[in-house]
Amino acid sequence: MRRFLFAGPSLPDARAHAGDSIRVLPPVKAGDLLALEPRPGDVIGIVDGLFHQVRSVQHKEILYALQCGAAVLGAASMGALRAAELAPFGMRGVGRVYADFASGRLTSDDEVAVAHTDREHGYRCLTFPLVSLRYTVERLVELGRMSPREAGELIREMRAVHYLDRTFGRLAERPLKSAWIDAKKDDAILLVEEMSKETFPERPDVPNTIYLHAWRLGHEIGGRTLRVFQLFGRGYEELHARIVGDAIRNECASRCGPDAPIDFPDPVLNHACHEGYLTPGDTALLPRLRPWLTEAERSGEPPTALLRKAVTRAFRMLPDVTPDAEAARRLRSPQLQARARDVHALATAINLNAESRLPGFSAERVPDDRLAQLASDLYGVRRDELEIAARMRGIPGADVLLAALRPYYLLAKYNPETVALSLDIS
DSSP states (O other): OOEEEEOSTTOTTHHHHHTTSSEEEOSBOTTHHHHTOOOTTOEEEEOOBOOSSSOOOOHHHHHHHHHTTOEEEEETTHHHHHHHHHGGGTOEEEHHHHHHHHHTSOOOGGGTOOOBOOGGGTTOBSSOOHHHHHHHHHHHHHTTSSOHHHHHHHHHHHHTSOGGGOOGGGGTTSTTGGGOOOHHHHHHHHHHHHHTSOOOOOOOOOOOOHHHHHHHHHHSHHHHHHHHHHHHEETHHHHHHHHHHHHHHHHHHHHTOTTSOOOSSSHHHHHHHHTTSSOTTOOOOOGGGGGGSOHHHHHHSOHHHHHHHHHHHHOOOOTTOOHHHHHHHHTOSHHHHHHHHHHHHHHHHHHHHHHHHSTTOOGGGOOHHHHHHHHHHHHTOOGGGHHHHHHHTTOSOHHHHHHHHGGGHHHHHHOGGGGOEEOOOO
8 A cells, every 4th residue: 555645834844744654745736646646545645735836736636546546635735625625526634624615614725825935945834824823813712812803803904915925924913823723734744644544435437538638648657658759759740640540530430431422532531521621522722721731831742641631630539539548559668668768767857957056947937938949949840830740749739739848848958869769650
């Protein structure tokens, strides 16, 4: 049984509380649960999560972990929020903060939001969570040391302050220190204790939507191999075109049947004709298909080849017919996976070295215009043609392409020979 705990500012000394049986990880973000490749019997505890500078942990990936047979618990901060939202589906909430969100007593995310330092600086809180102030003044009212009116006024005053500005200095004149309740830390400790128990939740039925599918491919090991070759594999465009062509032929066979008319020598164009997108026998490039082709292609290739490329790139796969899943299957050879691992590991090492030597540098902050220029150079297209380049490689759009390229920017920019991956696969 594996146990994972995502914790940060709510429980800076999480390792001391977790012991040797729980692996402590930084605050969770989108994709982190998928990267664990959850298995039956795993226990995943979520305390803290990032949300401002990166995408927060997605509901679907938590549901996917539950479906895989893992127990997912939440408390204190992001964990309490997600547990309150997903309790009907099997996620377990722990502690007072969770209970108040689940009951509706607390409704705003900023009750638990704080600014804090990074891991290297101990996740030190720079602001206080409103929920801790709320519980503290409630205690003072119970003790007779603060009137209900004063407590209400203080909460209203601090609620009007943005969470990034709720510094402890704003409370310096208040008699709060001796009664302060660290609500998030208290609940985080309860969660660690709860994680030691045996839990085997029922597995919810989570549809494999195209979005969940994309997240999984983007974070699991097989998906990492796929992404590396989508970005850097020489010949990947041809592989993707073959896979989509096969899917179109299969769709035509099941939907149109064997007696459907044959108007073109190419089965892909035939199906487009059956679906009403093309006129029988007419190879003229329709205006609505021109955006799927680069300027160089439009000026240098025969009409039938242009039609086939445009139709292939414009073809919208059904949610359960995903060309990248088939591509990932074809890329499962140990040699290809080893190459992808090497590229990923080298990119990670270069990023970490740059972060240690260049104050303020982060691969997450590489500007989009630099990524766009790198992509333009890699794929030999203009920057305004990156949407086409992405589709050519089975990536749903230019924004997804740039996001996938971001962690490899330094490696591909300054060591291009290391990402020149040959791909000869049927």
